[in-house]
Amino acid sequence: MSGASLHTAVLIAVMAIGTALLRFSPFLIFKKVLPAYVVYLGKVLPPAIIGMLVVYCLRNTPILTSPHGLPELIAVSIIVLLHVWKRNSLLSILSGTITYIVLVQYVF
């Protein structure tokens, strides 16, 4: 292995260990006693994080320039309506994605 490859391997190891550390540390820290506050967070964080992830996914949507986030708005609306109506996750996800692909490739 060349010096450059070795450095790359070290960086990959650092990224892997750093990511694993973040994922494992809460489990290790609260292994014995689980404070009531953490139990509370365990209940209310999942819905809050789903909200965060939706915004995170849409963070680069251009609102001020054309097409002003219209493909995103239409696709998200279809997902919401379809899911309230049918409650079928796979159907909602596929319909929303296909709508979006058609909109960005052929319409806007």
Added chain:
Amino acid sequence: MKRETVKQAFITSIPVMAGYLVLGIGFGILLRDAGYGVPWAFCMSLLIYGGSMQYVGVGLIAGAASVLTTALTTLMVNARHLFYSISMIGRYKDAGAYKPYLIFGLTDETYSLLSTGEAPAGVDVNFYRFLVTLFNHCYWIIGGILGNLLGEVLPFSSEGVDFSMTALFVTALVEQWLNVKEHRPVLAGLGCTLLSLLIFGPEKFLIPAMLLIALALTLLRPSLEAGKEAAK
């Protein structure tokens, strides 16, 4: 029961399949362009297993970043995983031998599949969670290798296919909204992140957003816990 568990886990993982193949292919192409072949793509997807981190990681290894820079960047980009793990401590408590792998594989998408709602009826819950995590991991690795092999010779435009991840999270949000009466936690998540995005911009808003969410949920605790007691 084993057969049924495999089937249910596969069905649950299908929405992530499309997204991970596409995002994985994107990563594989980036890595190829930076001069790294299949073994590197395989190792990164197998060992790091984090979408945004690997995209950032291509830049780090291509620019031969220092170990310190790489470590700090990893902690910044992936800090949200602390949140995921904190909220899964209870769910993964009795996962036994599956537990280390379940924790290792807790990506945004796996988290959104397993953190809300219950496992389908008639499955071995821990085995089911293990399989969903494993299937997603496989899609991600296969995507990375495919992208690395194919390079830029894709036969069709994949523009917009990565919207499947957004669709997955929007669906999870609607499902959770319909499932429970208490909507303040999800509204806190949406509101705090949106506010943070407006203030800090799309590159730097995630960590302030998490701090705001933690603050909001802490302030809401007395009233939310009182509501839970009343609901019983």
